[in-house]
Amino acid sequence: MTRIASILLPMPLPEAFDYAEPEGMELAIGDHVAVPLGPRTARGVVSALREGAGGNRPLKPVLEKLDDPALPEGTLRFVEWAARYSVDVPGQPLAMALRGLRAPRPKPARLLEATGQAPGRMTPAREKAIAAAAEGPLPPSDLAAKAGVSAGVIKGLVDEGALAVRLETPDIRFDDLDLASPGPVLNPGQRAAADVLVEMVHAGGFQSALLDGVTGSGKTEVYLEAVAAALAADPTAQVLVLLPEIALTQAVLTRFQARFGGMPAEWHSAVPPPRRRQVWEGVASGKARIVVGARSALFLPYANLKLIIVDEEHDGSFKQEEGFIYQARDLAVARAHLEKCAVVLASATPSLETLWNAGQGRYRWLRLAARHGASQLPDVELIDMRETPPETGRWLSPPLVRAMAETFERGEQTLLFLNRRGYAPLVLCRACGERMKAPDTDSWLVEHRYTGRLVCHLTGFSMPRPDKCPHCGAQDSLVSIGPGVERVEEEVRSLFPQARVAVFSSDTVFDAEGARTLVATMAAGEIDVLVATQAAAKGHDFPNLTLVGVVDADLGLRGGDLRAGERTFQLLAQASGRAGRRERPGRALLQTYAPEHAVMQALKDQDRDAFVEAEMMGRELAALPPFGRLAAIIVSGPDPAALETYVRNLASVAPNAEGVDIFGPADAPLALVRGRRRKRFLVRADRTVDLQGFLAAWRARARPPGQIRVTLDVDPYSFL
Structure with a gap:
């Protein structure tokens, strides 16, 4: 009897389609196939196989079994679960799981090798080139350099048949890992938490833990112990580390390299497509044993996943809000359950949902209450902007400017935090009051002075800044309202002309390499004042940073959505925690027009538990998440x-x-x-x-x- 193959297609279709398995094809669940879909051919994945007839009409046959690594059954079941949880069609998460296969393979390398055929005319230069080629194939430029000859000599030998071109596809290579390398000495609290995580990994099966540690407590070093244990216990084991920001990825990659002597595989939007294809295939084959990536790395086809780490688990960037909508933290726990592996959620400011789950006993709760080594948590002070406002046209208050001057004189670093890109968030006309908006969109246009453009951060629309109002035509009437990081940088340069100033935002750091360079420059002490959005507010360790100034602490409280207070507390606690992470004490100054607000008081007193208790009480009364x-x-x-x-x-x-x-x-x-x-x-x-x-x-x-x-x-x- 003919078998029926249910084929899941990476398209917005409500269910898998049935096709007949041709005789001798011998399909298995997870195989990639080509099937007819209307007038065209589509790629799909076998999601189920059964014996039987196709009903009233004969089923169309599967056209071809494709030569790609099969999607592991755990990945396939996760895709189906994610679709049900998000009330979406399964083709949407499947498209994410197959994204790496859509990327092109790396281009074959063009190598030259000796053929043994002598050229018509031999010269000393040609003898050198042939001798060098006889030692092994090389790219033309490398061969010329090795032989010490010109490119013309190499070309002449190719034309005469003494050298032949060979195309060679690069191997899928990943760094070897030194699992025997000892990690740093952990303090007693870190050691106790690490021992629990290692015990979870060794026990096998689904287990979950919250690693809850104050900023600077060494959470990364603790979970690296679990990573080492998972990889050492099984030579085929794989580990996934999810991070919310590309900029943060670079800092964590450096920590992994220092610990294991090799770089993990990266997976995020800045990875070039050919490398993305290599990582996808390396994950499917098991060659990529550690993956560090953004939320979409959760959908890769892991051959033997044994541990998932969700670092900065509270971060809102784990929520995907376009296309297939999902919360990566929640799906990470689900995937660990389906794969029967351990999952660790790590944060200095855990989400209320995670804290509630830990309090209910669903997660093991591991707390690190002190910073590692001699460093102490920074002192947090509130600057009441009603009492000490900045000068007209400026955004930094006198107390913050004085603190910056003292920090600069001591040769220490300042981080000014403002979670607002560009120069100004609003441009309006003084003559008619028109607010510049994107066409067909209610979103305000943000002024960017570096590029001289007005940009909509929602739709991507941009235009040159006009010299007159498009609405009323008034000349030179457009004014910039409010500060962005570019405007704060301008003010810092005018106040401290001798200081080395840099901006860290997605408008100034375009890719992973740029983030890596800027972070390294700051860590080396070559920047005096760093003006940054949330890209620098978490996960980074700058040894000489002793002052954090929050330019607009009230920004996140505007709008009044469910998580406004929680999100503001988390972000400002993380930003403040960048200060004083080594021997020198740190300070954090928060500029606010509402110092009496419960969030501001909790930050000042560094009393997270009181804030969480009050926030939980309000949520419970309204029966809002997590209740x-x-x-x-x-x-x-x-x-x-x-x-x-x-x-x-x-x-x-x-x-x-x-x-x-x-x-x-x-x-x-x-x-x-x-x-x-x-x-x-x-x-x-x-x-x-x-x-x-x-x-x-x-x-x-x-x-x-x-x-x-x-x-x-x-x-x-x-x-x-």
């Missing part, structure tokens, strides 16, 4: 009338369910993006409710017409 669950439904369309009709219809067919509250529809705060109007529903559910089932049932009752799109976001982080 309840949230989901957002975002509906968009180009026609406001059609959109309004659809959302009203959608609201009218919402299922009746105990323990579920529905809010909306309402205009999204950004009600217009790329010409599409946006409406939102917010769903709050008790933890006992099958939220995914509720959302799937609701969506099925009202199919969106025409150009209207419906997006579901389980556990939303953005409320725009």
